[in-house]
Structure formats: structure tokens, C-alpha cells
Amino acid sequence: MSQLPIVCIVDDDPSVLDSFAEMLTLEGFEPRCFSGPSLLLTFLQQNPNAVVLSDVCMPDVDGMQLLAHLQNLDAELPVVLMSGHGDIPMATQAMREGAVDFLEKPVSPSLLVERLRQAQRQRKWVLARREQQLCQDDKAIVERHVVGESPGIKQLHEQILVLANADVDTLIYGETGSGKDVVARALHDASQRRHHPFIAINCGAMPENLIESELFGYEAGAFTGAKQRQMGKIEAASGGTLFLDEIETMPLTAQIRLLRVLQERSLERLGSTQSIQVNIRVIAASKDDLQRISEKGLFRLDLYYRLNVASLRLPPLRERGDDILMLFQHYCQLAAERFQKACPPIRAHHQERLLHYAWPGNVRELRNTADRFVLGIEGDGFSLNDTSQAIPAPALDEFDQKLEDYERKLIEDSLAAAAGQIGKAAEQLKMSRKTLYRKMKKFQLDKQTFRA
Incomplete structure (x- = not known):
């Protein structure tokens, strides 16, 4: 959902409504004014893409009662309450009953803008998650795997949908930890091969003397220790997708054999001369520019051209803006389910630190941070649980x-x-x-x- 949520202002004083509406319009919001709760509730039933800013002291139904009605309508709807007679017990009660914030009048315009921006981001996360849960089509599959709404990720979603149905060999480029394996899985699950195997192998984690036997399989007696026939990863992936991560680390001898498989769609196990037909799609991932390292003799140029029917590039996490917050929320929910713990609230200062951190480890580092946040522990590197860390805002170049x-x-x-x-x-x-x-x-x- 690309449109920012509407800000619904509720107050029984028309002059206050006009004042807030004018100020928020100048700040780039889309405000809607309501003098009472009944019209607001009707509006929200038809327009869920909204956040609420409400006064507490109103006749008939006050702000706390309105909050209860809104919680019944949608428990995840962000509600910001404000009062000229606020005190700590009232603020505590409001937050306990579901308000995302409680502001005391006269409200500082800069503070109000900041809190409403946070509420809008929160609402976008919720509605985006609901869309992913409700839809079961290919678009929903891709968006569920590759979480985000930044322009770069939206473009990536469209490219994945096109390539998923094209069924061509594909290269994925991206920094370490940026989620190349997730994109590969999205390509497979959105394609016609989704009901067949998805076989992944990390070329960088495989010893050089074992990678060929792992990929191509072997016959009994093909080498010392080969006591019985073994099917390789390529053969096991037949009908489905073979994902080769860190392909730039693959030994040159294995690259030669892989090139033949890609050209002929057949292979021979080690120690055999029998040709085995395979129906596979190959997705390869690399953090290096394969053409550049091919020109240096570090990767076979003919294999690069054979693999590079299509290519995708993942933006690093630091270039994805508010996707950082959406992804963090996503991984916190997964961690809470995995560890069977409640997810702690993600406060404004947490969001600021998440947005201002450079994320050298990309999405992998973010996921580890979410795990530690849910568990309430610290670890090496960035941690929201370590209040001594200060992440300065990036300076303009x-x-x-x-x-x-x-x-x-x-x-x-x-x-x-x-x-x-x-x-x-x-x-x-x-x-x-x-x-x-x-x-x-x-x-x-x-x-x-x-x-x-």
C-alpha cells in the first residue's frame, strides 16, 4: 500500500479541528475532521488506511471510551490521544488500553508531526502484512518472501514476477546478508516449478574436493570412500530449481562440468559415462560482479554468459528506508513465535536507532538483532538492548x-x-x-x- 494513511482528527471544538487540519496539511498529511465518534467509526469501516488523533475531554463519548470502541473495531489501529488536563495515571491507562501515544496540550507541532509519522508507518506495516496474509496469488507469494515497500523492492517484486514465469536461468547480485537466498526462493515459489524440489548449495561452504561429488553425484568406487551410488544435487533438483549461492567461489573444474549441464541439460555422475537428462532451472547468486572477475580470469566467462540470461540486483538494507522498520517488525514476530515469547513494544527511540544504523550485515544482521531484542539479550555489534550505543544520524556529503x-x-x-x-x-x-x-x-x- 503506497498511499500514506489518512489522519482522522476528533474534537468537539470546531476551531481546534480547523487549527490542527491546517497545520497538518502544511506538514504534508491528509487530515479528515470529525466532531464526534459515530461518523468516525463509519468512515473507518470503509477506509482502514488511517490513524486517529483524538481529544480526551469530549461530551457524550470521551476519548477513552472512543479508544475502547476503536479497539473493538480494529485492535491494531494507531490512536494518539491528547488532553489539556492530562496526568500520569491517565496517560498510563491510555497506553495500557491500546493508545500508541498520549500528548498533553498545548501540543508541540514538531512532536505531534513526529508521533503521527510513526503511527502512519505502523499502520502501513499492519495493512501490508494483512494483504500478504489474505492473498494467495503469485504477487502475494513474492511480497511475503521479499518484505518491503521501498521503490527498489517494489521494482524487484515486479522483476521476480516476470522472471518466475519466464523459467530462465538467473543471476542474483547483492551484498553479503542482503537476502539473495530469499529472492531465489521467491522465484521458485512463484513459478510453475513450485511443487518440485528447491535444492540449495552454498559453493563457498563446500570443500573444493567435495563440491563436484555433491553437485554431480558418483558411482560406487568412483574414488576412495565411495562405497555406493550417490545422487548429486543437480539430479535431485530435476523438475525444480537448483540454487547455487556464492557461485564465484566454485572451482574452475566444477565450472566446466556445470557449463556442460547448462548447455545440454544432462550430466554424468563421477565414475560413470552414462548421460542422465535433467530438467532444472539454475539460479546463481554472487556478491561480486561475475563479468568483472571473469575478465580477470577468476571465473569462466562462457559460464557467466550462459548463466546471465537474466539478472536481479538487491539493494543493500541501508538504501531501503522504512523497509528497515517493516522487516524488523516481521522478524520480531517470527522470533516471538519461535521462542514462544511476547514481542516487546518497538518504541520511537528504537525506530530512530534502527533507521540511523548503517547495517553492514544487511538483512541477516537485522534478523539477528530482532532475535536478541525479543530475547532481551545483548550480543556483538548493534543491539537495541544496549542503551549505551549511540548511532549518530548520517551527515550530508x-x-x-x-x-x-x-x-x-x-x-x-x-x-x-x-x-x-x-x-x-x-x-x-x-x-x-x-x-x-x-x-x-x-x-x-x-x-x-x-x-x-
Whole structure:
């Protein structure tokens, strides 16, 4: 679901509704105003892609009673409560009964924006998960395997769907731990081969003297210790998919034999001259550019061209934005089921640290972090349970900083020429008033300064 959730504002004071709606519109939200709970509940039944911001002190049905109604409607609907008469017991009760946050009036605009953004992200996770659980088509299979909604992952979903039905040999590129094995499994499960074997072998973890016997099998007496006939991984995958991870580490002798299999779709076991037909799809994964290392003589160029009918590239986790939070939630739920423990709440400071960490180990590191978070233990490297760790926000590089400085100078010059008149400055800059207000807030510019 790409559209951001609507913010439903509930308050019995029309002036308060107008004030919040105007402020949130300028911040890029899509607000809807409700003077009471009945119309809100009707709206939410038809529009689940929403979050709720409600006052506590209202006639007839107050905010706490409304919270109970909303919990009955949808227990995972994010509700932010606010009150001018708030106290600690009230806030504690609200959080215990399901509110995601409790804010005291007058509410700081920056704090409100931050909490509503978090609530929107949470709602997107929930609705995306529900879509994956309800749908059983190929698209749902792919999205269930490859979790995320960032532009790079959405494009990857589409590519997987196309290649799954094309049934061609495929190369998958990505950094260590980025989930190449998960993409390979998605390709298999979304294809017509899904009811046949998916056989995976990690070429980097296999001793060089064993990889050929593992891949191609052998006859009794083919070498010392070969006491009986053994079927190889390629033969076992017939009808289905063979996944070769870290293929760049495969010995050159094995590469020659694999090339023949790909060309002829047949193999000979070690110690045999009998040809065995195999019907397989080969998916190979590598963290290195196979063409580049082939040109250096470290990988057979003819095998690279034979494998490279199609290729997919996985973005590293650090480039996937809010997918980090969605994936962390996903792996926390899996860990909670596996360890039979309740998943701890993921607070705002947890989300900030997750988003600002560089994730050198990619999705594999994130999954380990989720396991430790659910178990409440620390480990080597990044851990949400270690409060002593501070993850600074990434600094802008020199080019981005120059762009920001240039943009700020343009806005300052236009505001000065317009004597602080927002409409005139926005027209000169060819942008909307809303966009100009947002950029002024970003650069901490006050229109009164330019009027003076």
C-alpha cells in the first residue's frame, strides 16, 4: 500500500479541528475532521488506511471510551490521544488500553508531526502484512518472501514476477546478508516449478574436493570412500530449481562440468559415462560482479554468459528506508513465535536507532538483532538492548550540502525581494505556498525577518 494513511482528527471544538487540519496539511498529511465518534467509526469501516488523533475531554463519548470502541473495531489501529488536563495515571491507562501515544496540550507541532509519522508507518506495516496474509496469488507469494515497500523492492517484486514465469536461468547480485537466498526462493515459489524440489548449495561452504561429488553425484568406487551410488544435487533438483549461492567461489573444474549441464541439460555422475537428462532451472547468486572477475580470469566467462540470461540486483538494507522498520517488525514476530515469547513494544527511540544504523550485515544482521531484542539479550555489534550505543544520524556529503546551501540561498533571496510576502515569493520560486512553508521550516527561516 503506497498511499500514506489518512489522519482522522476528533474534537468537539470546531476551531481546534480547523487549527490542527491546517497545520497538518502544511506538514504534508491528509487530515479528515470529525466532531464526534459515530461518523468516525463509519468512515473507518470503509477506509482502514488511517490513524486517529483524538481529544480526551469530549461530551457524550470521551476519548477513552472512543479508544475502547476503536479497539473493538480494529485492535491494531494507531490512536494518539491528547488532553489539556492530562496526568500520569491517565496517560498510563491510555497506553495500557491500546493508545500508541498520549500528548498533553498545548501540543508541540514538531512532536505531534513526529508521533503521527510513526503511527502512519505502523499502520502501513499492519495493512501490508494483512494483504500478504489474505492473498494467495503469485504477487502475494513474492511480497511475503521479499518484505518491503521501498521503490527498489517494489521494482524487484515486479522483476521476480516476470522472471518466475519466464523459467530462465538467473543471476542474483547483492551484498553479503542482503537476502539473495530469499529472492531465489521467491522465484521458485512463484513459478510453475513450485511443487518440485528447491535444492540449495552454498559453493563457498563446500570443500573444493567435495563440491563436484555433491553437485554431480558418483558411482560406487568412483574414488576412495565411495562405497555406493550417490545422487548429486543437480539430479535431485530435476523438475525444480537448483540454487547455487556464492557461485564465484566454485572451482574452475566444477565450472566446466556445470557449463556442460547448462548447455545440454544432462550430466554424468563421477565414475560413470552414462548421460542422465535433467530438467532444472539454475539460479546463481554472487556478491561480486561475475563479468568483472571473469575478465580477470577468476571465473569462466562462457559460464557467466550462459548463466546471465537474466539478472536481479538487491539493494543493500541501508538504501531501503522504512523497509528497515517493516522487516524488523516481521522478524520480531517470527522470533516471538519461535521462542514462544511476547514481542516487546518497538518504541520511537528504537525506530530512530534502527533507521540511523548503517547495517553492514544487511538483512541477516537485522534478523539477528530482532532475535536478541525479543530475547532481551545483548550480543556483538548493534543491539537495541544496549542503551549505551549511540548511532549518530548520517551527515550530508559535500555535494548534498552544496545543493542544500544553494536552495536555502534561493529562498532567502526570493523572500527578501518579496519583503516576506509568502504568496509573492512562492510565485517567484514557482512552488506552492505549502511547499515554501515546508522548506522555510526546514531551513528555520522566519518571514518576519524579511519584512523587517
